[in-house]
């Protein structure tokens with residue numbers, strides 16, 4: 001372990017954009033060494049964060065995930081926390097959407113997130129210490145039009161996080177769910193149905209603006225930086241004018 005690091009290693013998935021990128025910047029400012037993971041290297045390297053190991057990773061690749069964590073731990077010491085943030089949202093009406101889009105969301109938002117959990121949990125159990133932060137959504141608590149498969153993945157994140165806490169709390173490991181409402185990021189851009197995208201943009205305008213990535217990063221940091229014996233189990237945050 002690098003003796004000059006007083007802060008501990010945090011792994012962040014989806015660090016190339018949006019909420020993951022804002023979280024990486026904030027935790028770097030706070031002095032944490034970081035393992036930043038995403039499929040695109042360039043936006044992560046462009047952050048030029050100190051003590052940040054950037055690795056190209058598709059989180060659906062479990063072995064590559066484990067290898068990246070091992071490499072970061074050799075450099076910075078044991079993982080103290082993981083922010084399982086990477087996710088995709090492909091909105092669509094169930095009868096019309098290409099079902100391969102459901103597969104992609106299930107693979108990334110559920111199985112990919114579980115790979116993150118898996119990559120850090122045995123070490124945390126051994127050390128009887130750690131924090132797992134899972135980024136879900138308000139859509140993990142309630143439903144929205146044309147969100148069926150996405151909502152299913154986020155209800156899964158809420159459910160598995162609750163069960164994980166039940167399983168890991170006895171080892172001193174905190175499990176925290178962060179559930180943002182609409183946030184200004186690239187998330188919507190991957191939806192292929194143009195009319196759904198335009199309706200969503202209009203909905204955002206009715207709120208007079210949505211959350212920023214920094215708003216969500218602040219919530220993540222707040223929950224993480226509580227004393228280790230305090231587990232903020234869930235933070236649900238949304239723009240004040242977001243009704244549903």
Ligand code: NDP
Pocket residue numbers: 013014015016017018019020037038039040041057058059060085086087088089108112135136137138179180181182183184185186187188
């Ligand atoms: P962005 O699209 O801006 O960022 C998503 C990130 O996930 C990117 O860094 C992307 O990196 C990464 N990612 C996607 N697929 C994979 C993959 N297979 N392997 C590795 N990384 C991947 O969206 P947000 O910042 O908004 O999304 C972050 C999280 O917040 C998601 O889980 C999302 O569901 C959740 N959320 C977002 C809300 C919003 O309104 N924006 C509201 C509620 C929740 P790359 O493409 O380089 O791989």
